[in-house]
Each structure stands twice: as structure tokens, then as C-alpha cells.
Amino acid sequence: MSTTTRLTVAQALVRFLSVQYTERDGVRHRLIAGTWGIFGHGNVAGIGQALLEAGEDAMPFHQGRNEQAMVHAAVGHARQLNRLSAQAVTTSIGPGATNLVTGAALATINRLPVLLLPGDYFATRPADPLLQQLEHPSQADVSVNDTLRPVSRYFDRVTRPEALIPSALNAVRVLTDPVETGAVTLSLPQDVQAQAYDWPQEFFAERVWHVRRPAPDPYELAQAVQAIRAAERPLIVAGGGIHHSQAEEALKAFVDATGIPVASTQAGKGSLRHDHPADLGGIGHTGTAVSDDLARTADLIIGVGTRYTDFTTASNTLFQDAGVRFLNLNIAAFDAHKLAARTLVCDARSGLTALTEALSGHRVDSAYEAEYRAGKERWERVVDTAFGAADDSAVPTQTQVLGALDSVVGDDDVIINAAGSLPGDLHKLWRARSPRQYHLEYGYSCMGYEIPAAIGVQQASPDTPVWALVGDGTYLMMPTELVTAVQEGLPVNLVLIQNHGYASIGGLSESVGAERFGTPYRYRAADGTFTGAPLPVDLAANAASLGMDVLRAKTVGELRTALATARASDRPTCVYVETDTDGAASTAPPAQAWWDVPVAETAAREAAVQAREEYELQVVDRRRHL
Numbered sequence: 001m002s003t004t005t006r007l008t009v010a011q012a013l014v015r016f017l018s019v020q021y022t023e024r025d026g027v028r029h030r031l032i033a034g035t036w037g038i039f040g041h042g043n044v045a046g047i048g049q050a051l052l053e054a055g056e057d058a059m060p061f062h063q064g065r066n067e068q069a070m071v072h073a074a075v076g077h078a079r080q081l082n083r084l085s086a087q088a089v090t091t092s093i094g095p096g097a098t099n100l101v102t103g104a105a106l107a108t109i110n111r112l113p114v115l116l117l118p119g120d121y122f123a124t125r126p127a128d129p130l131l132q133q134l135e136h137p138s139q140a141d142v143s144v145n146d147t148l149r150p151v152s153r154y155f156d157r158v159t160r161p162e163a164l165i166p167s168a169l170n171a172v173r174v175l176t177d178p179v180e181t182g183a184v185t186l187s188l189p190q191d192v193q194a195q196a197y198d199w200p201q202e203f204f205a206e207r208v209w210h211v212r213r214p215a216p217d218p219y220e221l222a223q224a225v226q227a228i229r230a231a232e233r234p235l236i237v238a239g240g241g242i243h244h245s246q247a248e249e250a251l252k253a254f255v256d257a258t259g260i261p262v263a264s265t266q267a268g269k270g271s272l273r274h275d276h277p278a279d280l281g282g283i284g285h286t287g288t289a290v291s292d293d294l295a296r297t298a299d300l301i302i303g304v305g306t307r308y309t310d311f312t313t314a315s316n317t318l319f320q321d322a323g324v325r326f327l328n329l330n331i332a333a334f335d336a337h338k339l340a341a342r343t344l345v346c347d348a349r350s351g352l353t354a355l356t357e358a359l360s361g362h363r364v365d366s367a368y369e370a371e372y373r374a375g376k377e378r379w380e381r382v383v384d385t386a387f388g389a390a391d392d393s394a395v396p397t398q399t400q401v402l403g404a405l406d407s408v409v410g411d412d413d414v415i416i417n418a419a420g421s422l423p424g425d426l427h428k429l430w431r432a433r434s435p436r437q438y439h440l441e442y443g444y445s446c447m448g449y450e451i452p453a454a455i456g457v458q459q460a461s462p463d464t465p466v467w468a469l470v471g472d473g474t475y476l477m478m479p480t481e482l483v484t485a486v487q488e489g490l491p492v493n494l495v496l497i498q499n500h501g502y503a504s505i506g507g508l509s510e511s512v513g514a515e516r517f518g519t520p521y522r523y524r525a526a527d528g529t530f531t532g533a534p535l536p537v538d539l540a541a542n543a544a545s546l547g548m549d550v551l552r553a554k555t556v557g558e559l560r561t562a563l564a565t566a567r568a569s570d571r572p573t574c575v576y577v578e579t580d581t582d583g584a585a586s587t588a589p590p591a592q593a594w595w596d597v598p599v600a601e602t603a604a605r606e607a608a609v610q611a612r613e614e615y616e617l618q619v620v621d622r623r624r625h626l
Contacts, residue, residue: 042119046193071103241305
């Protein structure tokens with residue numbers, strides 16, 4: 001006869017989560033490595049009390065400052081650990097819960113697991129309305145937590161204690177599924193959290209969830225081999241799925257055997273080490289010249305673990321060969337079928353290994369190899385120019401900041417960025433030395449991701465130097481978790497670049513005829529526009545006030561010294577630098593491919609008229625691959 005244990009719903013959930021594990025390739029990981037939380041009346045007496053009672057050994061607790069940031073930290077942790085370990089996030093009802101939405105969208109878009117545990121209104125409705133309750137006139141069971149439904153891969157509202165059992169099991173099923181994973185939300189009414197129930201002891205048995213590596217279908221594999229053998233100019237587009245599958249060595253073996261070159265998406269960069277002769281760097285709007293030139297003439301695109309966003313395809317203008325075809329290796333059939341591709345629906349490592357074996361003896365023509373290697377060498381000279389500075393006493397440009405960082409980091413350092421002009425410069429220029437070094441969140445490109453994600457990565461890899469690269473715009477969005485880094489003694493490094501506004505959108509604004517409207521951080525001028533003197537904000541002083549050690553660098557030489565000092569420190573450290581924003585001083589190479597941002601079809605201002613003319617010249621290259 002089954003024995004039972006009487007616990008509250010919150011206590012039962014915490015105990016259940018503490019004994020869930022993943023396993024892949026014989027290696028076991030704790031699934032929920034810890035819980036982030038900010039407490040309010042919707043979770044303090046439920047999940048809060050349960051975490052206190054469970055203790056740090058059963059469920060480590062991390063105190064956050066912003067609910068969105070807590071999700072970003074959890075996402076950074078999961079990505080660093082190849083989606084095999086995740087974290088939970090608990091919030092109160094109302095704004096605490098709705099603040100999760102942006103982070104949830106980011107997690108789901110990037111296919112990264114995070115468990116969200118927001119409080120919700122009373123299920124028993126003893127009073128109506130409650131504090132922070134949204135009263136819907138025709139759907140009384142709707143709460144603000146329903147905003148999490150479209151951005152969650154699994155959502156359930158647990159309105160009775162016994163409903164937790166199937167809900168918790170389904171939540172873990174989705175978190176550990178390499179196809180389905182993303183944000184998982186268990187909405188927990190605050191009264192239900194505190195209700196007691198006699199739980200079957202089996203619910204708390206240790207469970208190990210095997211993360212599968214499905215092999216390719218024999219028919220699809222044969223078709224893929226036929227397509228590759230027939231191609232004269234094949235090109236691999238490496239996506240984030242290679243990293244999630246830990247397929248980097250399998251990719252290298254495939255490339256070494258066949259000579260097929262590799263261009264990487266933002267999520268896939270680092271799939272090959274930068275100095276591999278077949279690594280061509282980024283692809284698409286923020287890609288390298290050699291990658292984009294080959295993409296325009298390729299007759300077969302082999303997508304591995306990629307979603308083909310518009311930045312990768314240059315808004316469907318990049319792949320120009322009349323007969324170009326696509327072969328997509330992806331664990332998700334949804335992504336494998338994109339661009340009318342032949343499909344190889346399987347795990348990235350399994351699929352690449354099978355292709356290498358089946359293509360034994362096949363190699364691209366030596367002239368093709370010579371062509372792309374020469375293109376790679378030409379681009380390396382572009383990188384050297386962008387990174388270098390003739391005078392160490394000069395104010396650095398943004399790409400020279402990256403060059404200084406490149407000279408300081410080691411192979412295992414992690415570089416984190418998400419938004420602004422940095423993603424483009426990094427994708428074109430950064431020399432990734434290891435699979436996890438290049439950590440760009442460009443599925444949602446969320447300003448404010450970098451600092452909390454650095455904390456999550458540092459928690460996942462305590463001995464790894466971690467760098468969060470942010471501009472002033474992103475810093476002002478969400479610097480709050482610097483306090484968490486200080487509190488926890490996490491030696492994250494922040495490179496804070498002051499360029500007085502939204503530099504990336506300012507450049508885009510200028511290119512589409514909007515004349516940088518509303519993008520500089522400046523005083524209002526007499527005409528009402530934001531074109532006056534720069535604002536006298538001191539972001540370095542702000543970082544110091546939050547507990548960071550701060551190093552100010554005014555020149556290229558000072559910057560290099562400050563970065564080396566930060567890397568050697570065991571304290572959270574900010575390196576603050578004001579860059580040379582003069583367009584004439586810019587050392588960033590231009591975009592090598594187009595990106596579709598529609599321009600006003602009619603306008604009175606000359607800048608917009610000219611931008612529309614340029615847009616119409618570019619848009620004619622857009623095509624559907626059918």
C-alpha cells in the first residue's frame with residue numbers, strides 16, 4: 001500500500017523539483033539547480049516558506065532585484081550548461097508575474113529551458129477583486145498570468161493540490177525535451193500554494209530524464225548524402241543547435257573529411273574554432289564578406305541546428321544562385337522543413353556523425369577550398385584593421401574596444417552580448433576560441449539581458465572569466481543585478497561603453513530616412529530636438545554605487561591595462577570607456593548583406609525619399625525559396 005506525506009502544494013513542488021535529473025551520454029545533471037525569487041504576498045507564504053523549509057542543500061535560493069532579470073540569469077545558466085540544467089523563478093502576483101513575460105519570450109524563442117512559478121489570484125475566491133487583480137468583464141478565470149501563455153512552451157494553472165502531480169510531470173517533460181523546451185509556466189494561486197495534501201511517496205522518488213539523441217532516418221540520410229555528393233559549392237550554416245547538442249567535434253570531423261566550409265549564425269558562432277581553415281565567421285546581415293559571397297553562389301545550403309532568421313538569410317536576399325537548394329539537419333521538424341528543404345530530422349551530433357561515415361571519400365573540389373581560404377585570409381586582414389590602433393594614446397573606437405578585449409581573454413572566457421551595435425561588430429569580427437565563448441542572445445535581442453545572463457553563466461561555470469558587454473542604452477535598461485553579483489561575490493566583468501545614446505538604432509534610423517530621431521542621449525536644443533550637449537550622466541559612478549569595482553579607461557592603452565586587471569580580479573569589476581563616436585573615426589566594416597526594414601513609401605523629407613529609392617533597389621533581390 002502506498003504511503004503518503006502531508007505537505008503544502010508549495011512544499012511538495014520544491015521537494016519534487018529537488019530530485020529531478022537529466023542524463024545524456026551517461027552524464028547526469030541536476031535539472032533545477034536553484035530558484036531565483038522576489039517575494040510578495042502572492043508567493044511569500046507559499047513558495048517562500050517552502051524554500052526556507054527545504055533548505056539550501058535541497059534547493060539553493062538566489063535573491064533577485066528584477067523579475068525579468070531573474071529569467072535572463074536562468075537562461076544564461078541553461079545555455080552555458082547545454083540545456084541540461086535549468087533554474088526556476090518565483091514571483092508574486094500582479095506586476096511580479098507580468099515582469100516575467102519578456103524573459104519568457106526570450107527563453108522560448110531561443111529554445112532554452114526555464115521554469116516560471118508566478119503566484120496567482122485565490123482559486124477559492126474568498127474576496128473579489130483582490131489586490132492587483134485584473135477584472136475581466138466576460139472571462140472570470142483570466143488573470144494577468146495569462147499573458148505568459150503565448151510565450152510559454154507549457155502553461156498550467158494549478159487550481160487544486162492534486163492537479164500538481166500531472167502538471168509538474170508535464171513541466172519537467174517539456175523542460176528536458178530538446179525539441180519542445182523553452183519557458184514553462186506553472187501558475188500557482190496563492191491559496192493553493194499553502195493548502196496541504198497527502199502526497200503519494202512515489203511523487204518524490206528520484207527521476208532521471210534521458211535527453212535523447214535521435215538518429216537520422218535511413219531514407220532521409222540517403223537523400224542527404226545524394227544531395228551533398230551532387231553539390232559543387234556546398235556551404236554549412238551552423239546554428240545554435242550544434243552547441244546545444246555538443247556537436248562541435250562532430251562538425252569538425254565532418255568538415256575535415258569533406259572540406260565543406262562553415263558560416264555561423266549568431267547562436268552558432270564558435271561551432272568551429274576561429275582559426276580552422278574552413279571557419280568563415282558570421283553569415284547574413286552581420287556576417288563576413290567571405291561567408292556572404294559564398295552564400296550568394298552556393299548551390300547547396302546545409303543548415304545544421306538553425307532557425308534561419310532574417311538576419312541569417314539577409315531577409316531572403318542572400319542565397320542567390322538560381323538552382324540553390326537546402327538541406328536542413330535539425331532535431332525539430334518545424335525548423336528542418338524551412339526554405340522547402342530536404343530534411344534530416346535528428347540530433348546534430350548523431351546526424352553529422354552519420355553523414356561523415358556515409359560520405360567517406362567525398363571531398364569538395366580543391367579550387368573551391370582555395371577560394372574560400374583566400375577569402376578568409378582577406379577578411380582576417382579586415383579584422384586586424386578594425387581591432388588595431390596605431391596609437392595607444394588614442395580614444396578607442398568600439399571595434400578597438402573589442403580588439404583590446406581580444407588581446408586579453410583566454411580560450412575559455414565567455415563574452416555576453418544581446419543588443420545594440422555590438423552584435424554586428426562581434427558577429428563580423430570576434431575570433432571565437434571555444435564553443436561557449438561567444439554568447440550572443442540574438443533570437444530576441446533583448447536589451448538588459450547581458451548583466452543577469454553573466455551572473456547565470458558565472459553560477460554555471462564558477463571558474464570561468466565572464467564578460468558582459470553593454471552600451472549606455474542597455475545599461476540604463478537594467479543594471480540592477482550588479483547588486484546580486486556583489487552580494488554573491490560573483491567576479492563578473494562588465495565592459496561599459498559610453499556612446500551617448502542608442503547608437504545602433506541611430507545608425508539604422510539614419511539609413512532609413514528617420515535622421516537619428518529620438519536616439520541620442522542629449523539635452524533638448526532650442527528647436528525641441530534632442531541635439532544639445534550630451535547628458536552629464538556618470539555611469540561609472542553609478543556602477544560603483546552598486547558595489548562594483550570600477551576602472552576608467554580613456555585611451556586604448558589604458559583600456560588594455562584595465563581589462564587585464566579586471567580579468568585577474570576576484571571581485572565584480574566594471575571597465576568603463578567612452579568611445580570615439582565620430583563617423584570618420586569608425587573602424588567597423590560595413591554590412592556585407594542587406595536587411596529588410598521597410599522605408600516610408602511617401603515622405604516630404606529628402607532623407608526619407610532617398611532612403612526609399614535605395615530600399616526599392618535592394619528589395620528586388622528578395623525571393624521565396626520554394
